[in-house]
Amino acid sequence: MDSEQLREYGHQMVDFVADYYQNIENYPVLSQVEPGYLLKLLPDAAPNQPESLQSVLDDVQSKILPGVTHWQSPSFYAYYPANSSVAGFLGEILSAGINMVGFSWITSPAATELEMIVLDWLGKLLKLPQEFLSSGHGGGVIQGSASEAVLVVLLSARDKTLRMVGKSALGKLVVYGSDQTHSALQKACQIAGIHPENCRLLKTDSSTDYALSPEIVNEAISHDISIGLIPFFLCGNVGTTSSATVDPLYSLAKIAKSNGMWFHVDAAYAGSACICPEYRRYLDGVEEADSFNMNAHKWFLTNFDCSTLWVKDRNALIQSLSTNPEFLKNKASQANLVVDYKDWQIPLGRRFRSLKLWMVLRLYGVENIQNYLRNHIELARYFEVCVGQDPRFEIVAPRKFSLVCFRLLPPVDDNEAHGSNKLNQDLLEAVNSTGRVFITHTALSGMYILRLVVGAPLTERRHIYAAWKLLQDEACTLLCSPLQ
Numbered sequence: 001m002d003s004e005q006l007r008e009y010g011h012q013m014v015d016f017v018a019d020y021y022q023n024i025e026n027y028p029v030l031s032q033v034e035p036g037y038l039l040k041l042l043p044d045a046a047p048n049q050p051e052s053l054q055s056v057l058d059d060v061q062s063k064i065l066p067g068v069t070h071w072q073s074p075s076f077y078a079y080y081p082a083n084s085s086v087a088g089f090l091g092e093i094l095s096a097g098i099n100m101v102g103f104s105w106i107t108s109p110a111a112t113e114l115e116m117i118v119l120d121w122l123g124k125l126l127k128l129p130q131e132f133l134s135s136g137h138g139g140g141v142i143q144g145s146a147s148e149a150v151l152v153v154l155l156s157a158r159d160k161t162l163r164m165v166g167k168s169a170l171g172k173l174v175v176y177g178s179d180q181t182h183s184a185l186q187k188a189c190q191i192a193g194i195h196p197e198n199c200r201l202l203k204t205d206s207s208t209d210y211a212l213s214p215e216i217v218n219e220a221i222s223h224d225i226s227i228g229l230i231p232f233f234l235c236g237n238v239g240t241t242s243s244a245t246v247d248p249l250y251s252l253a254k255i256a257k258s259n260g261m262w263f264h265v266d267a268a269y270a271g272s273a274c275i276c277p278e279y280r281r282y283l284d285g286v287e288e289a290d291s292f293n294m295n296a297h298k299w300f301l302t303n304f305d306c307s308t309l310w311v312k313d314r315n316a317l318i319q320s321l322s323t324n325p326e327f328l329k330n331k332a333s334q335a336n337l338v339v340d341y342k343d344w345q346i347p348l349g350r351r352f353r354s355l356k357l358w359m360v361l362r363l364y365g366v367e368n369i370q371n372y373l374r375n376h377i378e379l380a381r382y383f384e385v386c387v388g389q390d391p392r393f394e395i396v397a398p399r400k401f402s403l404v405c406f407r408l409l410p411p412v413d414d415n416e417a418h419g420s421n422k423l424n425q426d427l428l429e430a431v432n433s434t435g436r437v438f439i440t441h442t443a444l445s446g447m448y449i450l451r452l453v454v455g456a457p458l459t460e461r462r463h464i465y466a467a468w469k470l471l472q473d474e475a476c477t478l479l480c481s482p483l484q
């Protein structure tokens with residue numbers, strides 16, 4: 001590593017990224033390239049001799065950026081957001097610069113200890129119960145994704161149960177969530193060896209705003225027990241992926257507890273909002289959960305990746321995930337004096353991810369982050385009001401955070417589901433192909449609906465207004481054109 005080259009190239013690169021952000025509104029939000037476009041533009045082998053940074057940056061500008069979907073664009077409203085910020089970016093630079101691999105405490109004590117401290121800070125901001133903090137038997141850990149978070153707790157819960165009932169009972173173990181639970185749960189079940197039929201995604205509908213009904217959970221568990229199966233894991237949601245629904249955590253926790261099950265809460269997107277006192281109520285009941293997950297890389301100004309997971313019983317994780325080969329042995333670990341995060345996750349190696357979260361909290365402060373979140377929720381409310389005032393559209397599910405679910409209604413004489421679904425597919429295609437916004441869809445009760453999530457740090461009211469006008473214009477064109 002040549003420090004002088006780093007200084008020179010680093011300045012050039014920061015300028016490049018700063019210019020990218022300055023011009024981000026000029027790029028089509030959704031990349032408009034065709035599959036395989038890049039193969040045609042780049043050589044088919046690596047260069048033998050070094051090239052200049054400038055020639056690489058020229059290629060980034062002319063060949064890579066056209067194939068980028070601009071998640072940081074103020075007009076990116078798809079999926080859930082993936083925030084970046086100056087603080088998060090600087091934290092990434094620092095982490096890349098130090099470039100340590102902190103799997104055990106000894107491999108970089110600061111990495112482990114900062115992660116523990118910052119997760120305690122964030123845990124306190126979320127008003128998580130004391131048992132989730134590092135001072136007791138629990139603690140927080142940064143995973144790469146919510147998918148890894150649910151996998152590690154599912155493995156811990158599985159093994160905890162199997163230690164009680166015997167390993168041969170694996171095929172009898174049953175997992176429960178709602179049909180709105182992210183597919184990460186299903187993937188975790190596949191990896192954990194849960195029988196495919198024993199991952200119960202219980203039905204929800206509009207009568208509960210797509211929240212999991214405790215009665216349905218109770219019924220499913222009772223039925224499974226009566227046929228000799230072993231319920232062991234229940235996943236509740238605070239902010240489902242389709243409509244940001246919140247499950248009734250208290251009731252679900254009670255059911256899990258009375259059946260000796262692990263209760264995990266997935267708040268990947270909406271958890272961030274719960275640092276605001278007025279939204280904290282959505283976490284009520286988390287006190288009774290065994291684990292809680294929120295992606296700071298979604299809506300908390302922390303560059304990808306940074307998925308924060310808290311557990312009450314860190315030993316459950318360690319019992320499932322710990323290995324202790326000779327080549328990793330050291331005094332601090334052997335004496336049980338330290339946390340070795342390698343035993344709380346799937347991989348061995350891990351990055352210094354707490355730096356960026358620490359920098360976000362320090363450079364912005366809690367009040368600014370709260371106001372940042374509130375602003376997005378207010379912008380979503382503004383969009384919701386616009387939709388509500390146009391009789392050609394309808395809001396499909398109640399809005400709690402910064403996600404609005406809506407659809408274009410079919411003309412009165414064409415009110416069957418198929419026509420409506422096709423109409424909304426066409427509307428989505430029409431607005432996204434302009435490159436001026438990127439919006440995605442989901443299905444609720446068999447209806448194809450559109451989702452607009454406010455969450456990009458650069459989004460302002462004028463962007464929301466422009467998105468709404470574009471939707472209205474394209475809707476006008478579709479409704480006026482003869483049926484295909």
Ligand code: PLP
Pocket residue numbers: 079080144145146147148182184239240241266267268269295307
């Ligand atoms: N849970 C919820 C509620 C989500 O919305 C998502 C992704 O959007 C996930 C889990 C999976 O997130 P990750 O990509 O971090 O695995």
